[in-house]
Amino acid sequence: MDIKALRNETPGCKHVNHLNNAGAALMPQPVIDAVQNYFLEEANYGGYETAAKHEREVEQFYEASARLLGCKPTNIAFTTNATDSYDKALSALEFKEGDVVLLSKNDYPSNFISLLSIQKRIGIKLVEINNTDTGEIDLEDLEAKIKQYHPRLLSITHIPTSSGLVQPVNEIGNIVKNYDLLYLLDACQSIGQMEVDALSTQADFISGTFRKFLRGPRGSGILYASDKALTQGLSPLYLDMRGADWINEQHYKTRDDARRFELWEFSYANILGSKVAIEYALKLGMQNIWERNQHLTALLKTELAAAGMTLQDRGKVQSSIVTFTMPVKTTGEKVKKYLNDKGINVNFTSKSVAIIDFEEKGIDWAVRVSPHYYNTEEEIFSLVEALKEFI
Amino acid sequence: MDIKALRNETPGCKHVNHLNNAGAALMPQPVIDAVQNYFLEEANYGGYETAAKHEREVEQFYEASARLLGCKPTNIAFTTNATDSYDKALSALEFKEGDVVLLSKNDYPSNFISLLSIQKRIGIKLVEINNTDTGEIDLEDLEAKIKQYHPRLLSITHIPTSSGLVQPVNEIGNIVKNYDLLYLLDACQSIGQMEVDALSTQADFISGTFRKFLRGPRGSGILYASDKALTQGLSPLYLDMRGADWINEQHYKTRDDARRFELWEFSYANILGSKVAIEYALKLGMQNIWERNQHLTALLKTELAAAGMTLQDRGKVQSSIVTFTMPVKTTGEKVKKYLNDKGINVNFTSKSVAIIDFEEKGIDWAVRVSPHYYNTEEEIFSLVEALKEFI
Numbered sequence: 001m002d003i004k005a006l007r008n009e010t011p012g013c014k015h016v017n018h019l020n021n022a023g024a025a026l027m028p029q030p031v032i033d034a035v036q037n038y039f040l041e042e043a044n045y046g047g048y049e050t051a052a053k054h055e056r057e058v059e060q061f062y063e064a065s066a067r068l069l070g071c072k073p074t075n076i077a078f079t080t081n082a083t084d085s086y087d088k089a090l091s092a093l094e095f096k097e098g099d100v101v102l103l104s105k106n107d108y109p110s111n112f113i114s115l116l117s118i119q120k121r122i123g124i125k126l127v128e129i130n131n132t133d134t135g136e137i138d139l140e141d142l143e144a145k146i147k148q149y150h151p152r153l154l155s156i157t158h159i160p161t162s163s164g165l166v167q168p169v170n171e172i173g174n175i176v177k178n179y180d181l182l183y184l185l186d187a188c189q190s191i192g193q194m195e196v197d198a199l200s201t202q203a204d205f206i207s208g209t210f211r212k213f214l215r216g217p218r219g220s221g222i223l224y225a226s227d228k229a230l231t232q233g234l235s236p237l238y239l240d241m242r243g244a245d246w247i248n249e250q251h252y253k254t255r256d257d258a259r260r261f262e263l264w265e266f267s268y269a270n271i272l273g274s275k276v277a278i279e280y281a282l283k284l285g286m287q288n289i290w291e292r293n294q295h296l297t298a299l300l301k302t303e304l305a306a307a308g309m310t311l312q313d314r315g316k317v318q319s320s321i322v323t324f325t326m327p328v329k330t331t332g333e334k335v336k337k338y339l340n341d342k343g344i345n346v347n348f349t350s351k352s353v354a355i356i357d358f359e360e361k362g363i364d365w366a367v368r369v370s371p372h373y374y375n376t377e378e379e380i381f382s383l384v385e386a387l388k389e390f391i
Numbered sequence: 392m393d394i395k396a397l398r399n400e401t402p403g404c405k406h407v408n409h410l411n412n413a414g415a416a417l418m419p420q421p422v423i424d425a426v427q428n429y430f431l432e433e434a435n436y437g438g439y440e441t442a443a444k445h446e447r448e449v450e451q452f453y454e455a456s457a458r459l460l461g462c463k464p465t466n467i468a469f470t471t472n473a474t475d476s477y478d479k480a481l482s483a484l485e486f487k488e489g490d491v492v493l494l495s496k497n498d499y500p501s502n503f504i505s506l507l508s509i510q511k512r513i514g515i516k517l518v519e520i521n522n523t524d525t526g527e528i529d530l531e532d533l534e535a536k537i538k539q540y541h542p543r544l545l546s547i548t549h550i551p552t553s554s555g556l557v558q559p560v561n562e563i564g565n566i567v568k569n570y571d572l573l574y575l576l577d578a579c580q581s582i583g584q585m586e587v588d589a590l591s592t593q594a595d596f597i598s599g600t601f602r603k604f605l606r607g608p609r610g611s612g613i614l615y616a617s618d619k620a621l622t623q624g625l626s627p628l629y630l631d632m633r634g635a636d637w638i639n640e641q642h643y644k645t646r647d648d649a650r651r652f653e654l655w656e657f658s659y660a661n662i663l664g665s666k667v668a669i670e671y672a673l674k675l676g677m678q679n680i681w682e683r684n685q686h687l688t689a690l691l692k693t694e695l696a697a698a699g700m701t702l703q704d705r706g707k708v709q710s711s712i713v714t715f716t717m718p719v720k721t722t723g724e725k726v727k728k729y730l731n732d733k734g735i736n737v738n739f740t741s742k743s744v745a746i747i748d749f750e751e752k753g754i755d756w757a758v759r760v761s762p763h764y765y766n767t768e769e770e771i772f773s774l775v776e777a778l779k780e781f782i
Contacts, residue, residue, distance in 0.1 A: 015435045024438025032434050036427060039608075043423045044406045046736050047415025047602055047609050080471050080610075081656035087629035094512060110631030110655060113643045117630050121485060128640070209656065211438055217430075218438050219471075219610065219658030238478035239508050240501030241744065248746055249519070252504045264501060265472035265600065267610030267658060345437045353632065355639055 020345040022370035024211040035273035061275035070197040074257035077223040082188035085207030085223035091237035097123035100151040106160040135314030159189035162354035164313035173202030216277030220270040225258040292373040293320040303384040323366040411736040413761035415602040426664035452666035461588040465648035468614040473579035476598030476614035482628035488514035491542040497551040526705030550580035553745035555704035564593030607668030616649040683764040684711040694775040714757040
């Protein structure tokens with residue numbers, strides 16, 4: 001990877017030391033151009049008229065997404081964000097009172113909230129899978145609970161928002177495939193930093209976003225729906241003229257492919273920016289991105305530990321999300337602001353969005369640093385120096 | 392109104408004769424700038440960092456929306472589009488089997504499809520209100536059906552996508568307020584071309600979009616939720632960390648205001664563009680916009696009729712959507728393409744999206760022309776000339 005060239009085509013690298021890629025990454029110039037140029041064309045010629053002209057490029061979004069996830073374009077829907085994708089998948093399940101949903105203790109808080117809302121409305125039951133000593137879900141407990149509860153759904157967050165943990169999603173799929181339940185994988189923090197191969201995960205639905213490690217525009221998400229889910233007729237509860245044809249006052253016909261999960265209207269500038277973001281990542285190669293990120297996070301962790309920080313990440317495999325606590329009494333707001341004022345972008349995680357995980361770890365908050373391949377060793381040193389000064 | 396000045400700050404006016412404002416209008420320069428500048432700032436400084444810096448401007452979106460609809464900022468949620476708003480409002484109702492939804496025969500097809508999906512899932516019953524001779528819903532029939540069916544919900548599309556009809560939404564509200572049901576108003580085609588005063592409509596929910604007569608960016612919508620709806624605890628079925636705080640593994644707390652209907656992630660460039668679009672419309676004055684549009688559509692209808700077209704719009708009050716059929720045998724695609732090639736943007740409506748209305752009118756399709764205040768008399772003459780040539 002030619003890091004210098006990659007930084008040259010990332011205008012943000014001139015302005016900030018951006019270590020908040022798990023929040024939203026800096027977009028590369030080709031993505032910026034795709035969004036801006038399309039938007040200006042809309043302004044000059046009209047929204048629908050411009051969309052009609054770029055119909056082929058819009059199709060390429062589905063083709064690029066299919067290459068990214070190792071599936072077919074017909075398995076892909078464009079959404080607004082990962083939660084939107086997750087909720088649309090959830091809405092396809094006709095839950096009955098007493099239905100069980102299995103999930104990990106590290107599932108994303110928003111996913112917990114949507115499931116709790118369904119629990120309140122319909123009376124489903126949420127059952128958490130135990131973790132192993134290294135933090136991943138315990139595969140034996142998963143299988144035991146599948147046998148015990150006969151769940152309708154398994155929900156797994158591939159990489160949590162608040163730690164570097166990576167769940168063994170393919171091994172999970174190997175268990176799930178033997179039973180009659182659906183597998184919903186939230187890949188919001190994983191796509192773009194590591195390979196997510198839909199067929200290897202054996203997931204029925206995968207939700208993802210573009211603004212994070214894929215370096216796409218905000219307000220853009222993706223939903224993968226497996227052939228099994230589509231042929232079973234799983235459809236979102238709320239459809240519109242994109243997802244279905246209106247037949248008459250009593251009937252509509254749902255479309256065959258995953259676009260049944262889309263609504264008619266969305267930002268066409270963003271779908272084209274997302275397409276370019278995928279193509280950009282695929283050109284670099286997901287394995288190259290992963291290796292570069294592993295190199296940067298290893299360096300970051302060594303330097304943080306040497307500077308007296310306590311690393312908080314668990315997992316046999318750890319991602320580009322690095323969390324740690326400080327050796328002095330302070331607040332996340334103060335650390336973030338101190339660094340931001342020096343042009344260093346990081347975030348912090350409060351216990352309120354990592355209740356189970358942080359309870360177990362016995363911490364109230366942690367600093368979250370999330371480098372991506374375009375970051376440099378110098379940027380990491382500079383962060384650690386600033387943290388030392390802060391202390 | 393200084394039409395020349397308004398056109399000068401609408402770059403699209405240099406390129407096209409845009410009479411497809413019911414599809415998506417041409418954005419004015421201040422809207423374009425708001426979106427583009429914000430997006431570039433995200434690219435230069437990071438998505439979340441830029442959002443934090445512009446927090447106050449984001450709040451102004453809710454304040455501007457409140458001025459537009461005559462309500463409080465706490466009644467407003469930002470969404471992706473009008474259907475998204477409509478579906479989120481629908482999701483707040485805990486329908487039981489046998490519940491009745493009243494709706495007009497001219498409700499938007501996508502709304503029909505979502506309701507039919509709920510019908511399929513839960514077994515609700517859809518009951519249509521009869522029309523008067525002039526095409527609006529019959530207020531006596533509305534009241535009779537409320538008394539007969541005790542509906543949970545009344546769904547009304549203010550202005551249909553396929554005709555100039557304007558429903559008497561305030562008169563409807565005056566009836567509904569005497570009964571125990573919710574009133575969901577789809578104002579997708581009305582906000583931006585006429586005053587929609589939330590309190591006067593007495594609606595519980597109002598859905599709207601920005602790309603049409605408000606001249607905002609695509610992929611942007613609005614949902615109004617009344618104080619009554621909010622205090623009754625009506626919340627969307629799917630919430631995330633925007634709409635609720637996660638308390639623990641079994642509880643969450645829904646936020647008090649209408650932003651409970653939002654998801655955490657959306658396009659911040661678009662919310663700021665939408666804010667500017669509202670401010671732009673309010674500065675011109677909704678009454679001025681309405682009067683100018685009434686002038687243009689009156690001229691358009693006179694010229695169309697004189698050129699041998701058959702006007703298809705009904706209603707005591709008619710909007711900026713003008714539909715007509717041709718005196719020669721042809722197709723909507725052909726007419727649209729012929730005009731598009733001459734730089735004239737119009738659309739056509741097929742019976743498949745106006746099944747009930749076009750069945751009654753005995754037509755299979757109609758040309759749809761939708762001028763907005765920045766259009767000129769010359770542009771209308773030029774359209775009619777082109778239609779004459781086509782014939």
